[in-house]
Amino acid sequence: MARRSTPTHRHGPGPLAAAIGIVGELLLTLGALLLLFLVWQLWWTDVVADREQSGIIAGLQDDWGSVDQETIAPAQDGPPPRPDTLGENRVWGTMHVPTFDRDTFPLAEGVSLEEVLNVKGAGHYPDTALPGEVGNFSVAGHRNTYGRVFEDIASLQPGDPIVVETADAFYVYEVTESLIVDPSAVEVIAPAPGEPDAEPTEQMMTLTACHPMYSARERYIVHAEFAYWTDRADGIPEALATTEET
Amino acid sequence: MYAWMFRHLPGPLWARILLTVVLLVLIVVALFGWVFPAIAPYMPFNDGLVGADTAGTAD
Numbered sequence: 001m002a003r004r005s006t007p008t009h010r011h012g013p014g015p016l017a018a019a020i021g022i023v024g025e026l027l028l029t030l031g032a033l034l035l036l037f038l039v040w041q042l043w044w045t046d047v048v049a050d051r052e053q054s055g056i057i058a059g060l061q062d063d064w065g066s067v068d069q070e071t072i073a074p075a076q077d078g079p080p081p082r083p084d085t086l087g088e089n090r091v092w093g094t095m096h097v098p099t100f101d102r103d104t105f106p107l108a109e110g111v112s113l114e115e116v117l118n119v120k121g122a123g124h125y126p127d128t129a130l131p132g133e134v135g136n137f138s139v140a141g142h143r144n145t146y147g148r149v150f151e152d153i154a155s156l157q158p159g160d161p162i163v164v165e166t167a168d169a170f171y172v173y174e175v176t177e178s179l180i181v182d183p184s185a186v187e188v189i190a191p192a193p194g195e196p197d198a199e200p201t202e203q204m205m206t207l208t209a210c211h212p213m214y215s216a217r218e219r220y221i222v223h224a225e226f227a228y229w230t231d232r233a234d235g236i237p238e239a240l241a242t243t244e245e246t
Numbered sequence: 247m248y249a250w251m252f253r254h255l256p257g258p259l260w261a262r263i264l265l266t267v268v269l270l271v272l273i274v275v276a277l278f279g280w281v282f283p284a285i286a287p288y289m290p291f292n293d294g295l296v297g298a299d300t301a302g303t304a305d
Contacts, residue, residue, distance in 0.1 A: 021247070022247050025247045026247075036274065036277055036282075041289070114287075183295070208295060216291050
């Protein structure tokens, strides 16, 4: 009993205590790394992508010239012009979704995560139709992180407009339905949506994004149908008119 | 481990604190700039695509 109260020799902690100390510090380090990764993924990727996308949109405005925001362009009757997609991973349009908080973002060719979706905005599935064409113009985008262009995809209701702007024209689509499917459900981007073997007869559009939020277990799908197109030189389409005032 | 490192940094206390902060900032820059972008594709929540072309990416 008496021995316990006497001062013990002070040579630092024994080997076991030292080992436990190091393991503890490693665990703390691991925790800090995980937290930092979350900060990077949930916040920093948005900061970088927002900056990148703003630059792209400003560059497109310079290239294409400004649009008369005061004038509502008349809907055109003729067949819509075929957009030039410029080449893999190149930005060739912008998308306007008035329902979304951030309602304008770039549209590029291809769905590579590293080259398109993580850095530029939305991406056109390469083998699907182009805006205005009969078939299924299909676009992928992030719902969380990397600028999250489709963050508000679940707020889209039937009838809501989705507008694609190119150097020459605005293509206006209206939402028809929203679905939640498995990641393997390629039929949603088939030329006739949901019917992989059918010959397309309608001008459809499809958006695909992650579902649920912060997961990739399923996909959130929005189908839309072509309504009309307008000449970019004439002003903005009616679908964008109400949002410009707010 | 970290106490040992701190004791072996050169200079007076203020210099060692400054050095520690600089090292931490450099580590964060390296993580944000290179390490995290490299491992992000393997995380299971970054993919909004449909179809077989997602096999090589996170899913």
